[in-house]
Amino acid sequence: MGETIRQRARRLADEAWARGDATGWFDLLYAGAAGRPDRIPWADMRPNPNLVEWMSRAALEGTGQRALVVGCGLGDDAEALAGAGFEVVAFDVSAAAIAWCRTRFPGSPVRYVNADLLAPPPDWQAVFDFVLEAYTLQALPPGVRPQAVERVAGFVAPGGTLLVICRARNTEDDPGGFPWPLTRAEVDLFGRHELTETGFDDYIDTSGASAVRRFRAAYRKRPAPGA
Numbered sequence: 001m002g003e004t005i006r007q008r009a010r011r012l013a014d015e016a017w018a019r020g021d022a023t024g025w026f027d028l029l030y031a032g033a034a035g036r037p038d039r040i041p042w043a044d045m046r047p048n049p050n051l052v053e054w055m056s057r058a059a060l061e062g063t064g065q066r067a068l069v070v071g072c073g074l075g076d077d078a079e080a081l082a083g084a085g086f087e088v089v090a091f092d093v094s095a096a097a098i099a100w101c102r103t104r105f106p107g108s109p110v111r112y113v114n115a116d117l118l119a120p121p122p123d124w125q126a127v128f129d130f131v132l133e134a135y136t137l138q139a140l141p142p143g144v145r146p147q148a149v150e151r152v153a154g155f156v157a158p159g160g161t162l163l164v165i166c167r168a169r170n171t172e173d174d175p176g177g178f179p180w181p182l183t184r185a186e187v188d189l190f191g192r193h194e195l196t197e198t199g200f201d202d203y204i205d206t207s208g209a210s211a212v213r214r215f216r217a218a219y220r221k222r223p224a225p226g227a
Helices: 005-018 025-033 049-058 076-083 095-104 142-155 184-192
Strands: 066-070 087-092 111-114 128-134 156-167 195-205 212-221
Touching: 005 025, 025 095, 049 076, 049 128, 049 156, 049 212, 066 076, 066 142, 076 087, 076 128, 087 095, 095 111, 128 142, 142 156, 142 184, 156 184, 156 195, 184 195, 184 212
Parallel strands: 066 087, 066 128, 087 111, 128 156
Antiparallel strands: 156 212, 195 212
16 A cells, blocks of 8 residues: 555655755655645645634734735745735745645735745744744744744834644643644744734634644744834
């Protein structure tokens, strides 16, 4: 019996991490899918329902504001934010994923960029009014997560908003295998970077094939002095 799509993702990740490469396996996965979304474990070909529900609840309206999507995958979340009026930049470490996004959405106003979260463009620092991080941290080895948290927090402009969505577990729970659920303490690391929590949901997500416990945390960056 051959590998399942999740088994293949885990094997590619394990092999990359053994080489000391935290993120290079993403491009191998996307390139190896050869244009077939059913070979990407998280490719639902629709905006993340956990984002869509939050956007509706918050009445999110982005006209005149800039948004950044971290680890954009095949672009559905970026397109949803563009539909809410944001000027959107969406990036992924996988060049194959970015090329796929441009093919899927040829007339899109979203700027799709090949970039590495752990070494992002310097001009992205503190310029985005809304930043979305969904499911990227849980796919990174624990040793690089604090650095990734710092990078994500750094994208948020003074007075801007960060939304984080991830798998969830209690501290005492077995973390299991990739993708690893995060603890509340890991998510709370964002609060060390001039971000104040404005909302936190601990819930069971039933939008997929199986029920998954998730955290959804919203933060606001402190306004600039005198703003």
